[in-house]
Amino acid sequence: MSSSTTHSRPVRVLVVEDHDMVAEAICLALQRSPGLEIVGRSATVATALSDAGRYKPDVVLMDRRLPDGDGISAIAALEALVPDARVLILAGEGNASIAARVAEAGGAGLILKASGLDELEDAVRRVAAGEVVVSRSLLGGVLDQLTGRTPVPGAKLTPREREALDLLGEGLTTTEISDRLGVALNTGRNHVQRVLEKLGARSQLEAVTIARREGLIK
Template sequence: MIVQSATCKDAPMPSSPPHSRPIRILLVEDHDMVAEAIRLALERSPDLQIVGHAASVASALADAERCEPDVVLMDRRLPDGDGVAAITDLLALRPKARVLVLAGEGSASVAARVAETGGAGLILKARGLSELEDAVRRVAAGEVVFSQELLGDVLGRLAGRTPSLGANLTPREREALQLLGQGRSTSEISDQLGVALNTGRNHVQRVLEKLGARSQLEAVTIARREGLLS
């Protein structure tokens, strides 16, 4: 079984050279079957060790301090929040840790968020366990690793050549987008924002225009893909 959040495998003695021991990995994944498959795959290698398993952002923050991981393998979507948004807090607790985000799907804007918050990379689950194993070793060695299909775009965004989709949304439009993501109607959005129905419609319409969406459903789909919705 995977080590649960209440227990961590013993940390190495402070004098141990970093390359004489396995890479210590904190696995943050809320689906038990996925977590078990990752554990079995990674621990086939003597240089990789799962020292803790958390199923939420809150547990990950507690275990990052207690388990002393070298690498935090963080699922992007967790029951209590966004794994990417948690990177800053993780690094505040464990500055030497490297955070590698594992996502079912990704985009250049999500990958750019990972890099901007201090993450060591993002790899897609579809890439396979052998590539994940290699990515863990590379980030532990100080490299930054992104799935190949995202790398070119994320470099462009970080260099400022391509603005992130949705970056020009106003705070009010972001509120409207969050409510759209919750399945609220235009009338409900207007009530929630405390504005007239026509004003609420205008907010929603501008969200669609800025995301290049033709419908509210498409806007929500794009926003989830781009990491604009938690």
């Protein structure tokens, strides 16, 4: 196929969204946009796979949460069916971790539903052209995650939580930590639990290990 033929053909888009009003608004906006063509509309992962095989879209604009599954988990199956298709995930909410998960799954990007229709149209065009697109509000965090420049665990600990972490590092129990901090046992437990949550640890020992690895305690 010549490059002129490739560029003259509209970008074929399959919209996968289970909320009728949202799907209708997206389809209307994209259909009115020059050079974009809606070839199908699906409401589940199963129908998306069936429709993708039938319509061979260039771009699959796919809701992250669908009645029968997760849109991100379906990326591999969609691309196996239609190798040339690029999957752009549409999400009601998102963060850098979700966007990085999309990229790791082979997706073409993540766009938030709160984005304007202009940004959505632009994202579809850029994805069709081979780019990876992420909503502007998430871009910085995604780059940090994908390049390994993640925020240091513990950077968001409060001064009191840092004290609790230091005491965990000394091998103190929750009761002893509460006594040293001069707080009630329940308050001490809460401080310790928040430390574990913020460090992504499942136990006090793991929290100490992570903190030592990251230089938060000696």
